Amino acid sequence: MTKQRRLPKRAFLRVWTADVSLTPDRFENIIDIVVRVSHKRELADSMRRKRIGNVWLEEYVGVGSISADIYLISIHGQGEAKVIAYQITMGSGSSHDTPKTIYISVAGKRQKILFSRYCSSKDILDLLAQAAGVSQESRMFLKDEDGSLVVIAPTIPVNTRQSAYVLITEDVKQSPVGDYTKLMAIDHCKEEIAKVKEHMSHIEDDRTAKTVLSKKLKDIQKAYIRSVNPTYTKYIMSQETLEYLKKPTFDVWYWATNEMMCLLEQIYNELNLVKTFNMDPVVLRRWLNRIDQSYRNNPFHNFRHCFCVTQMMYGIIHICDMRDKLSIIDMVILITACICHDLDHPGYNNSYQINAKTELALRYNNQSPLENHHCAVAFQILSDPDTNIFANTDSATFSSIRSGIILLVMATDMAKHTENLSAFKCNIDKFDFENKEHLHSLMKVMIKCCDISNEVRPSDVSDPWVDCLLEEYFIQSDREKAAGLPVAAFMDRDKVTKPSAQIGFIKFVLIPMFETLTQLFPQLLEAMVMPLKEALSRYEVMPIDNKLTTVEKIIPGDESSTTDNVIL
Numbered sequence: 001m002t003k004q005r006r007l008p009k010r011a012f013l014r015v016w017t018a019d020v021s022l023t024p025d026r027f028e029n030i031i032d033i034v035v036r037v038s039h040k041r042e043l044a045d046s047m048r049r050k051r052i053g054n055v056w057l058e059e060y061v062g063v064g065s066i067s068a069d070i071y072l073i074s075i076h077g078q079g080e081a082k083v084i085a086y087q088i089t090m091g092s093g094s095s096h097d098t099p100k101t102i103y104i105s106v107a108g109k110r111q112k113i114l115f116s117r118y119c120s121s122k123d124i125l126d127l128l129a130q131a132a133g134v135s136q137e138s139r140m141f142l143k144d145e146d147g148s149l150v151v152i153a154p155t156i157p158v159n160t161r162q163s164a165y166v167l168i169t170e171d172v173k174q175s176p177v178g179d180y181t182k183l184m185a186i187d188h189c190k191e192e193i194a195k196v197k198e199h200m201s202h203i204e205d206d207r208t209a210k211t212v213l214s215k216k217l218k219d220i221q222k223a224y225i226r227s228v229n230p231t232y233t234k235y236i237m238s239q240e241t242l243e244y245l246k247k248p249t250f251d252v253w254y255w256a257t258n259e260m261m262c263l264l265e266q267i268y269n270e271l272n273l274v275k276t277f278n279m280d281p282v283v284l285r286r287w288l289n290r291i292d293q294s295y296r297n298n299p300f301h302n303f304r305h306c307f308c309v310t311q312m313m314y315g316i317i318h319i320c321d322m323r324d325k326l327s328i329i330d331m332v333i334l335i336t337a338c339i340c341h342d343l344d345h346p347g348y349n350n351s352y353q354i355n356a357k358t359e360l361a362l363r364y365n366n367q368s369p370l371e372n373h374h375c376a377v378a379f380q381i382l383s384d385p386d387t388n389i390f391a392n393t394d395s396a397t398f399s400s401i402r403s404g405i406i407l408l409v410m411a412t413d414m415a416k417h418t419e420n421l422s423a424f425k426c427n428i429d430k431f432d433f434e435n436k437e438h439l440h441s442l443m444k445v446m447i448k449c450c451d452i453s454n455e456v457r458p459s460d461v462s463d464p465w466v467d468c469l470l471e472e473y474f475i476q477s478d479r480e481k482a483a484g485l486p487v488a489a490f491m492d493r494d495k496v497t498k499p500s501a502q503i504g505f506i507k508f509v510l511i512p513m514f515e516t517l518t519q520l521f522p523q524l525l526e527a528m529v530m531p532l533k534e535a536l537s538r539y540e541v542m543p544i545d546n547k548l549t550t551v552e553k554i555i556p557g558d559e560s561s562t563t564d565n566v567i568l
């Protein structure tokens with residue numbers, strides 16, 4: 001079995017094989033992992049090898065940005081083992097992998113732990129288990145000098161010998177039965193949720209079955225959310241990470257889901273939203289869990305996209321010193337709207353919803369069916385006391401937060417692009433931050449910028465997003481072709497290429513919109529407009545492989561059109 005995945009310039013590759021006869025001594029005989037690059041067999045001889053348990057962690061350096069089939073492990077003189085799964089952790093293509101050092105204290109003894117910033121949390125746990133001389137199944141906790149729990153992850157802040165973290169180990173087998181059962185219950189819920197979601201994706205047309213399954217899904221999700229450990233853990237991140245989080249250069253691929261949740265939590269804390277709105281920290285974590293659960297595993301419209309949009313908003317807030325200009329209510333609206341803006345996105349756009357006459361299109365009378373749905377899901381989650389982060393907010397304030405979030409999420413419909421951008425342009429010359437209409441026009445453009453901001457990011461971060469977007473487009477267009485529905489050329493695998501998808505989008509949508517925002521916030525010129533212009537130049541020198549005879553251009557604003565993207 002072969003699996004294909006784009007490899008970044010530098011990556012950690014973790015490979016699992018199905019060959020049960022691969023006993024540790026036979027691992028010693030593995031001579032290489034063969035990576036096929038553009039149908040050419042190349043030996044990835046720059047890999048450094050390290051075995052962790054029955055899993056191989058490989059550092060793959062210097063091949064560049066390529067597509068690769070990882071298809072076998074050769075075993076010296078003993079044939080081949082097929083790769084059944086692998087995981088790639090992306091890292092920055094430019095930075096050197098100098099190991100990180102932390103000091104821990106185990107049973108009063110200091111130890112130095114070295115690990116790569118590109119390794120996984122599990123790898124660090126394995127190292128800690130080794131240091132403590134306990135089994136890898138043991139539960140381990142790290143506490144800092146204040147007794148706060150420290151998250152065991154590659155982002156763990158470095159410390160000194162004097163401020164060594166205390167490692168506490170707990171043998172799972174000796175844990176109270178209740179706890180152990182609880183962990184199993186969580187796993188069970190997760191499995192059930194995945195099963196029901198999978199089932200639902202196969203019964204698009206059977207509305208009754210879907211309703212039954214939706215109800216079941218809600219019940220399981222509720223059980224899951226309740227089972228999430230209500231003990232609040234104080235997460236600690238290095239100052240370096242916290243500053244990096246405010247930058248558009250932030251590597252959004254580096255973080256696992258729980259780490260993204262932790263970073264979102266950090267955003268709520270850093271912007272003083274938790275304190276101001278008296279949010280219960282446990283409810284905030286439950287809410288973030290529920291948000292993650294409510295994004296589907298689409299190639300593009302997934303929880304990582306939600307994270308990216310929110311992180312870009314956080315970046316803009318800092319770069320433009322928005323806190324001096326907007327109210328705290330506006331802040332909570334901006335951040336919460338970003339988090340909720342694509343909730344339960346089915347992976348098929350509004351054109352598909354309308355043309356296929358889906359339940360969503362029927363429910364919302366063809367009027368921005370997706371955006372209406374994202375809002376409805378958002379407020380359904382907030383209506384549950386277990387996940388209502390605004391439970392302690394007075395009803396008048398909640399009312400304005402609610403209408404603000406709806407306003408912003410609805411503005412992310414690209415069919416309303418021209419309308420929203422024009423409204424803001426009319427206000428720019430005489431912009432008044434005290435004027436509600438002016439302010440709303442600005443906030444709409446801000447969320448729109450964040451929503452489509454991938455090309456503002458460095459190329460090794462933005463590039464995989466284009467693959468993800470095209471993958472989702474192709475799934476839709478294949479389905480449309482099979483169902484005899486209209487297919488937009490920009491979504492058609494036979495017509496679109498990466499540069500053809502991006503050149504028009506950057507030139508006609510991104511640069512004009514970011515330049516407009518820059519008129520009000522000149523700081524954005526260097527931070528966002530310049531990177532966009534660089535991205536455009538990069539795409540312009542790429543061979544277009546001109547499958548499209550026309551220039552791709554998004555013409556939002558044509559409300560009569562059933563499509564949010566139109567080919568000129």
Ligand SMILES: Nc1nc2c(ncn2[C@@H]2O[C@H](COP(=O)(O)O)[C@@H](O)[C@H]2O)c(=O)[nH]1
Pocket residue numbers: 341342412414451452453454455466469501502505565
């Ligand atoms: N050709 C490109 N289209 C893009 C890109 N980023 C976003 N988009 C399009 O905009 C909408 C945004 O709305 P969303 O709420 O659905 O995320 C998205 O669906 C795409 O159609 C891009 O980099 N290139």
Ligand SMILES: [Mg+2]
Pocket residue numbers: 341342370412413
């Ligand atoms: Mg959307």
Ligand SMILES: [Zn+2]
Pocket residue numbers: 305309341342451
């Ligand atoms: Zn989006």
